[in-house]
Amino acid sequence: MRPELAKFKPLSIKDLPKVDWFAPGHRACQGCGTVLPLKLALKVLGPNTIAVSSTGCMEIISSPFPYTSWKVPWIHVAFENAASVASGIESALKALKKKGKLSKKEKINVVVFSGDGATFDIGLQFLSGALERGHNFIYICLDNEAYMNTGVQRSGGTPLFAHTTTSPAGKVIHGNITWKKNLDGIVIAHNIPYFATATPAYYMDYLNKVKKASLVEGPAFIHVYSPCPTGWGSKSEDTILLSRLIVETRLFPLFEVIDGKYYILNRKVDKPKSVEEYFKLQRRFRHLTKEEIELIQAKANEEYERLVKLCEIFAPPKEGN
């Protein structure tokens, strides 16, 4: 197990500061499941943080000049290169500390907030490069499963059969024709110190993951499921419910991987809810046939069982061993 995490003491809600480092008054939609985990992450990371955004909803809603929601230093450069920009920031901090231009004691978090398009698709190369080089930074992928900022076009993060404006539920082709890209597998294959999945419904689980991500030396990646009422055709008050159902249906298991080799399942789902229960709350899935729903249900179970096995076989060594 990583020494940085050996004595990890989980945060409780009482450990969270009242202050927010992401100011209200931003322009996110009601019930946005993306801005919520962003704001919460900054609660844990605190003011000694430099944030990087990819182009996307979170950048748009937070920075219409002369306004800004960012109380921590923040930079947005382009769509695909947030991981490289973060690499540059981290390298600069390292160089400046080494030369005594910055106090060596100063612990500054470097965190990236990117959407699924910026992570699964256009930024995959940049992410891979940064993970492989081992920069000490946190990458939080806020995955709302399509290009929402440009008007709900499909991305590599879009689930099978989901309706988007570029994968419409047509008479012949029933929405998105591909399975959601296995980004987790790609990221884990880089053997980075810390990987985790999270959803806003299990917020303490998520915040503890952010904390762990900030403690490890080297790259940490958190894949956050982020409901988008506008793009999904869901009710804004259902965001947290969806964030719970996605876990309870086994579609998005909560787990961690340390150093690419130790797997930890955070939430067992022995009696899964039907994926249909999850689908019916969203217009993007309303065209699905019974067979299509069964296909997804089967795949969810298969993937979940596989993960459970991985967690059994590759469990982290017990303390003291």
Place this chain on the structure above:
Amino acid sequence: MGKRVAKEVSIAVADAVAQCRVDVISAYPITPQTHIVEHLAELVNNGELDAEYVPVESEHAALSVCIGASATGARTFTSTSSQGLLFMYENLFIASGLRLPIVMVIANRSISAPISIWNDHSDVMTMRDAGWIQTFAENGQEAVDLVYHAYKVAEKCLLPVAVNLDGFIVTHVVEPIEMAEQEVVDKYLPPLKMKYKLDPKKPVSMGAIGVPEIYTEAKKALDEALKASYKVVIQAWREFEKLTGRRYNPVESYHMEDAEVGMVIMGSLAETASNAVDELRAKGKKVGLVKIRLWRPFPMQDFLKAIGKVKALCVIDRAISHGATGGPVGIEVRSALYQSNKRPRLVNFIAGLSGRDVTKDDFKELFERTFEALSKKPKFSYEIYGAKE
């Protein structure tokens, strides 16, 4: 005074970057830039240069790393060529838009297709409107001196600077070069202090959205900063002259005092062209040469002064602007002339694409063609010289 030593120009350029005490270097290999970044990596790994070398997976990432590092207050360096510069493209505009003092050396090379590794200016001409200060070196000594100069100017103006060197023809040549002494460089280049940077003690937001109400103003501010950089460019050269005795101007002229026909050129071809001028002068022909060292901001007044009272001008371009009225330099010169009272006959040749030699005899022929234009108005707005039928 430094000592003159024989060095490959790429190595000398890398040494100059190291003397500038750069903090973060990020690059991706591409011919003919490689020797520059290889040598920097060597200096870092041998403990001779205290810097972070970030070996990225692409040029796009290289400039992205420099943007992140520069925004954090580090002195940064990158270098590229050709396709690499094109892959960086969107970041070029962002670097200047965010007012980051990044320095990049471009080992100029043609662009694909057809793919070619040899030298011309097609790569850098794609970024002429990107808001960077851009200089051109004629030889190795200039290349080294322009690197010191680039940091001085970039950090005073908060603008990125691109130093252009002809690939192979300058980068791979061994030349006697006088490096500045380290004390001189340190005196010339004080440590970088950025007023606005990514600092948790003084948070700022960088890269915000420019709504229509402010976009024009933001772009105008950059435009004015680039124009105003002219003065800093000159001051930095004057200061450099005091320290090293080497004098640089935005535009250099050679035998232009009484020239009837002048030739305008950027980069290393000027060396060959000056030999042609010498021979033609020996035969009593009144020819001269104007060398543009500062390409952006375009030094219009210096240029107009440098051409004197020529009756005809021959502009050599090393890039094509497809479908335009001339090569990029040709267009620039015509526009500058139109804003003055000077009306020399102008011929614009595109020559030396993809490293094709432009010899002394070629230059003599080009001068001859320009003399012809004195009596007969040329029927072409530009010509691609030397293309086989």
